[in-house]
Amino acid sequence: MAQKNYCISKETSKQPHNGSNPVNNVCKFFTAIPMQRSRPLQQAEPDLNSRILTAAQHLFARQGFEKTTTRQLAEKAGVAEGTLFRHFDNKKSILAAVVTQGWSEMLTDLLTELSEVASYKAVSKVMQKRMLHLHEHGDMMRVCFMEAQYHPELRERIETDVIGKMQSVTEAFIQTGIDRGVYRSLNPELVARIFLGMFMIAGFSQDTLTEARSPKEQKDMAELLADVFLHGILAPAC
Amino acid sequence: MAQKNYCISKETSKQPHNGSNPVNNVCKFFTAIPMQRSRPLQQAEPDLNSRILTAAQHLFARQGFEKTTTRQLAEKAGVAEGTLFRHFDNKKSILAAVVTQGWSEMLTDLLTELSEVASYKAVSKVMQKRMLHLHEHGDMMRVCFMEAQYHPELRERIETDVIGKMQSVTEAFIQTGIDRGVYRSLNPELVARIFLGMFMIAGFSQDTLTEARSPKEQKDMAELLADVFLHGILAPAC
Amino acid sequence: MAQKNYCISKETSKQPHNGSNPVNNVCKFFTAIPMQRSRPLQQAEPDLNSRILTAAQHLFARQGFEKTTTRQLAEKAGVAEGTLFRHFDNKKSILAAVVTQGWSEMLTDLLTELSEVASYKAVSKVMQKRMLHLHEHGDMMRVCFMEAQYHPELRERIETDVIGKMQSVTEAFIQTGIDRGVYRSLNPELVARIFLGMFMIAGFSQDTLTEARSPKEQKDMAELLADVFLHGILAPAC
Amino acid sequence: MAQKNYCISKETSKQPHNGSNPVNNVCKFFTAIPMQRSRPLQQAEPDLNSRILTAAQHLFARQGFEKTTTRQLAEKAGVAEGTLFRHFDNKKSILAAVVTQGWSEMLTDLLTELSEVASYKAVSKVMQKRMLHLHEHGDMMRVCFMEAQYHPELRERIETDVIGKMQSVTEAFIQTGIDRGVYRSLNPELVARIFLGMFMIAGFSQDTLTEARSPKEQKDMAELLADVFLHGILAPAC
DNA sequence: AATGAATGAGCGTTCATTCAT
DNA sequence: AATGAATGAACGCTCATTCAT
Structure with missing residues (x-):
């Protein structure tokens, strides 16, 4: 599914000009998923x-x-x-x-930012920013994570339409980062999974298994999460 | 609750002799939580x-x-x-x-391993090992994560009795790692949260939002997760 | 309501000239039954x-x-x-x-034929013919029989306006047949009821408790029913 | 209200000795039809x-x-x-x-009487007697006739298990009557249908499309119905 | 006059809980 | 102590009827 041989290659220019950012290729990635009644009164009200x-x-x-x-x-x-x-x-x-509804916006935002990122090192900024906006979609995400457990059709749809999309876009991004030598030579599929998983931590830390955090704490957490991730994948400087 | 000013200090000996491992202080940390009926027939069968x-x-x-x-x-x-x-x-x-039942074993295992860890750099090994054992407690954890959402009393109990315990033990561990200069000087509370959150990623990656992963994949994921985390918090070598 | 003393009297002429056919007296027998809304828009469309x-x-x-x-x-x-x-x-x-609607035609047809019947022995022809036309009104009849069960007002109306009418006309016809000595000296009220009931048998035999019958079978059944009825009421020839 | 015994006709011989009564061959004709839940609590209460x-x-x-x-x-x-x-x-x-329940008794009664009938001319006695007992099963019959309309599975079951049984037993009885020259040579299948249909008339006359009849009226109706039927099918005496 | 979206009472059915055995 | 039949409140859902357009 995704390219598998990931290895060393130096990043020459810190500026990924848009044309070469792999994320762009995957955009325009998903289409509306109708799941309401078939009777003609659909959009009536x-x-x-x-x-x-x-x-x-x-x-x-x-x-x-x-x-x-x-x-x-x-x-x-x-x-x-x-x-x-x-x-x-x-x-x-x-x-x-x-x-189904609501992912679209989230997804678009993430991908847009990823595609416009100035430098592969700036990935942490994207992560941070997205995390801080996470709570806007908190309810929807919680519903998804929770109910997907028990409703296989739902899970499949989310996996295909949302997670799958995010995963492949992120993977491509990571792969390029690796190719350019910015990131350590790790399995990009799994790294992408970790990247996405970080949002889970952020999300759950914010309000799930814990009393609602203050904005300051949320910011700190987001920063740290992004920082740890970046340090975790960055190729050694020296 | 936890010490706040965390900063630079070099780790002199790679061998944390048991006596100084802060985790030990917290052990024997939780007691049975009775939540069954008060009638005398409680333990009858x-x-x-x-x-x-x-x-x-x-x-x-x-x-x-x-x-x-x-x-x-x-x-x-x-x-x-x-x-x-x-x-x-x-x-x-x-x-x-x-x-409430079942955490005890998991918790004990984690804390035991943490307390016996040979080197602060070996924290990733602990993480890895625990992750691979995660599925043994998969059902219980899934129940906890899912249902805690909707049952505040339950959540509170889990937070206090389980997460809180793990958090403070891990935090103490991290703090010491920082003090010794092995880890970057980061907020230990948040780092501990990330540490624990990593298990969430592992857990969800294993079987929740994704088809059941092969053991090999699970192992790879656990390794990478542990590795990224370790790199993410390790103080620069040079 | 209906004449009660029925007894022996010979039929002199086989040809009941129209003027003496008792059915005619009852014709022009029922009027429109308004049951729709009182608002003026009644007949609007x-x-x-x-x-x-x-x-x-x-x-x-x-x-x-x-x-x-x-x-x-x-x-x-x-x-x-x-x-x-x-x-x-x-x-x-x-x-x-x-x-209420739809009986009118059925009723009129039956009564017309009864009033024009050439000989009292020809009742069976009328019966036969009517039975074969029964299915034209099948839906309406089924609705009546079925729903009348559960809607007393409806039943009353049908009884009064339809069954009652048919009953009294038929009764008069039978009475005359008896008077003329063509039919056995039986209770004309009950005979009329049987006459009408025969249609029920025909109706039910056609399509209710049985798979739809072929036209041939329907015809045979109608013939036999009419024949048995006629033989059943005919005065002994010898 | 109505005069009672109007008409005469003697039965001369034709004594069907029990052994030759064809109805006997068909007895032991139907078995219990279980239609309640499959869980073991079936007969519990x-x-x-x-x-x-x-x-x-x-x-x-x-x-x-x-x-x-x-x-x-x-x-x-x-x-x-x-x-x-x-x-x-x-x-x-x-x-x-x-x-399903309740037919059994009715059916058994009818067939028993039919099998024990002293003379083919006495068929009208059976009919009469059965008709007078009809109202004991009135509710059940009404339910059957009515609801069978709208529930094909039900109808099929009734047709097969009840009507079909009655029909074939009656048919055999009629056929023998014809063979012995007691009955006119008519299609025995249809005659049987009429025989059974007569009960419908009786049933409906009793309480369906009509206010509840007095016992006297019921008796009269039953008698007449049986009499008309018998005369309708009897071979001419002379 | 005709529409069809909105309504809410009431349907058939489920299921956590009780209690006589 | 264990059972499982009985319970009835509460569920998801339907549909005859209303009414603003």
Whole structure:
């Protein structure tokens, strides 16, 4: 799937001119995934639709999918219970919609920044910045991580459409960093996985297994995480 | 809670003699957490008790707490449904018991290895080894991570009794590494958090958001993770 | 309601000249039964109205009243769901309309034939012919028989307006047959009921409790039914 | 209300001695049809089981299957709603159980009497007697006729297990009557159908499309029906 | 006049929990 | 101590009906 022989090669110019940044090749990477009802009323009331999804994201993130009743969902969204089922075929496809929608923005942001990064050493800056924005998508991410466990179709979709995309883009980026001699000669697939995993740590550290952290602490954590990662993969200077 | 001013100091001897290893001070750190029913019949049938918990761990990990019915639980444990409620006050306290039990071994193992580590540079070996053993506790950990989200009392307990313990032990370890000049002068609290977070990456990479990895891949990942972490925190050699 | 003293009297002429056929007296027997909404828009769109009724007859006959949703009804009729309620007060009054409409033709046909019957021995021909036309009204009849069970107002209306009419006309016819000595001296009320009941047998035999019969079989059944009935009531020839 | 015994005709001989009565060959004709849940608790509480079925028979007959809610069912049966689903897989299988159970007795009675009938001319006595007992099974029959319309699996079962049985036994009986020259030479299959259909007339006349008849009227109707049928099929005496 | 999105009461069904055995 | 039948609150979902457009 990904190139496997990764090895030494010096980075000559610190400035990866856009044309050579491998991330660009992978952009325009995913398309809308329709998962709502097939009846023609799909986009009829975008307002209600997104009110429902927002409510769902919030509740699912806090109580889990199973514990959230359609009654609660309707109330939080400010609609009648029956209305939910006019917009989505069933409760589960609300989950699916929550999960599918929202990644797009996150994904685009990350890839954009990666493609515009000034120097391979600046990868830590990207990481840092993205981490600090993580909580904007906190609910959605929590829903994804949690519920993907129990809903294989969902997991598959996330893996294919989101993780897979991120993984391959990051991998290409890392590979180039290695080729240029900036990064140590490590397995880029796994490094990419670690890169992405770092966001998990950040995410969980922020608000999952811990009381909500202060912004300062979040910033420190993000910085350190990015720094440790960068030092961890950087080729020895001397 | 933890010492804050961490700074430069050279490690003189590569051999941390046991007496000075800070981890030892924290050992014998946690005690059994009773969360079962108060009625006197508590420990009546230890056999049944653990059969139930094993079944629960398995089912909760695969289907989630909410989706697991007491009927399934009873069937898998080979007891009558009513029997569950002789041994536990209610379904939730089965979850609580699953979550509290099992950490002890994991925790002890980690701390033992940390306390016996030959050199601060060998921290990656500990990490690696622990990661490869992670899947032995996979079910329990999955249950913890997942369900802690939705059950604040549970989360608090895990944080206090498990994460907190690990955190402070690891922190002390890191601090000493820093003091000895082996590690870069970083915030030990956060570094400890990253250390622990690395296990999360490993755990999730192994079997959560991804198809089950081959042992070889798991080993590679564990190695790389440990390596990147070590490089990430090691003081520059030159 | 119906004449009660039925007894022996010889039929002198085999030709009941129209004027003396008792059926004629009862003709012009029933009037439109209004059961739709009182709002002035009642007859506004006769086209839609009958499209709805046709759809309803079809669906009610196949799925029953309760199982047929207004959505299906609207779709089959090619109108919007809301439109149904402009034309009828509620779902039940669609049933009422289906049930009341359509009898008229059936009734008229039967009575016409009965009034024109050449000889009392020819009743069986009438019966036969009517039976073969039964399936034209199959849907409506099925709806009536089935739903009348559960809707007393409906049943009452059908009894009064339809069965009652048929019953009394037939009864008069039978009475005359008896008076003329063509038929055995039986209770004409009950004979009339049997006469009508024979249609039920035919109807049910055709398509209810049995796979759809071939035309040939239907014809045979109709013939036999008519024949057995005629033999059953005919005065002994010798 | 109506005059009773109008008409005469003597049976001269034709005594079918039991051994030659063809009905006997078909007896022991049907077996229990299990349609309740497969879980082992099947016969656990026969009391509740039949209380539920009795309640269901009553309610389904009066309101129809769809209109009867499980709430009502439970209340009438004097059990909790959940209990229904401990005894039956779902609402529909309660219907199935109602339909399957109860025919057996009816069927046995009819066939027993048919097999013991003293003379082929006495067939009308059997018919009469059975008709008068019809209302004992009124609810069950009504449920069957009504709901069979809308539930093909049910219909098929009734056709095969009940109607089919009755039909073939009756047919054999009729055939023999014809062979002996007692009955006119008619299609025995269709005659059998008429024979059975007569019960339908009786059933519907008794309480379906008509207000409940008085016992006297019922008796008259049964007598007449049987008489008309007998005369209808009897070979001419002279 | 016709529409169809919105409604919410009420459906069939599940399942954690109780308790008589 | 163990059982499992009974319970009933609460679930996800349907659908006849309303009403703003």
